[in-house]
Amino acid sequence: EAHCDTWILEVGLGGRLDAVNVLAADLALITTIGLDHQDWLGETVEEIAAEKAGIMRPGRPAFYADQPVPAAIRNHAAETGTPLAVLGSDFSYHTTSEKLADGLRSWSWQGAAAGGIGGLKAPQYWSAAQYRDASLVLAALSVLEPALLAELAALNAVFAHSRPDGRFQQVCATHEWILDVAHNPQAATVLRAQLETLPSAAATTFVTTLLADKAVTPFVAVLAPIATRWIVAGIDDPRASSSERMCAGMAAAGIDDFEYAATPEAAFRLAERLTPPTGRIVVCGSFRIVAPALQWLGLY
Structure with missing residues (x-):
């Protein structure tokens, strides 16, 4: 209805059986594979990768932005005749320790077919995960709209x-706040980095809660x-972990x-009281805890 020139559709769960997969996309982008939603997708990285690989289409490029590449990704690409480009062999990035005058960091990208791009900028807080994702985007653009790779100012913007919002969102209020919807061990690793x-x-100070289908102990x-x-x-959510489950998960991680x-608002109030003015408050674990934090801080 909106006559969009480009559609970017995010898979909700897995890939092969997700509703988004009824459409045959021109490109398939897979960032990485982690252990989450095992009840639906499988218990191992390879089982989950097989579900994710289901968004690939014969003859249409696919991209994977992590190493090592699960065998299920490579096998599905070969079986379906999908051209697969992989970070580290078909495209890559390079970071420097140089801090630019505007407080950013310099980095560059290299594509097998599209050449390289220098003079790229990134926030200081980017970890390897953000560089991988940005490299994935540039690899996709090199196929979809290669002319855009020359628009350095736009890329840096x-x-x-x-x-x-909610992705390592930094807010200066009574304290320094970090809001991040990380809710599995892989995302927690990125958040920590x-x-x-x-x-x-x-x-x-960490303010957290996880839904009942998430693993508390490895996350914390x-x-x-x-x-x-x-x-x-x-x-207040039917999918929430009970206080007993959260407490048991914390204890199992050695956090006594x-x-x-009882409520997010009470947790935020307590965090502000217990954290010194030069301290940091990190809210993470679920969209259901980050959303009220945005409201608490007056951002929504």
């Missing part, structure tokens, strides 16, 4: 200054080494000293 790029804070275990204190928040608040 996107990479350096686009800050999606990003936090470790920031200047040290007097204290780091990844973040525990950089946490000063934890506050577990209750949420944490606070519990």
Whole structure:
């Protein structure tokens, strides 16, 4: 109805059986494979990769932005006649330690067919995951709209200054707040890497909760080494973990000293009270905890 020139459709769950897959896309982009939604997609990386690979189409390019490449990805591409481009062999990126005058970091991209792009900019907090994803985008553009690769100013406007809500969103309020919807161990690893790029804070308070189908213990275990204190928040959602489940998951990760608040608002209030002014408050674990944080901070 809107007569869009380009459609970007995000798969909701898996790929092969997702509703989005009724459309035959011109390109298929897969960022990485992690363990999540195992009840639906399978227990192993290879099983999940087989589901993700279902979005590929014969003769239409597909891209994968991580290493190592699951065998299921390569096998499905070969079986369906899908041209597959992979980070590290068909396209790549290079970062430098140079800090630019505007507080950004310089990086470059190289494509097998499209040549290279220098002078790219990225926020200081980007970890390897963000560079992989950005490289994936450039690889897709090299096939879909190669002329756009010459638009350096436009590319830098996107990479350096686009800050999606809830994705390592930095907010300066009573404290420094970081809002991130990470909700599985793989995403927690990325969040930790990003936090470790920031200047040290007097204290780091984590406010978290996870839904009942998420693994609490491995998620919090990844973040525990950089946490000063934890506050577990209750949420009014039928999919929420019970307080007992959250507490058991925290204890299994070796975290015995944490606070519990019945609502997100109570958790945020407690975090502000317990965290020194030069400390950092990190809200993570679910969209259901980040959304009320956006409201608490007056952003929605």
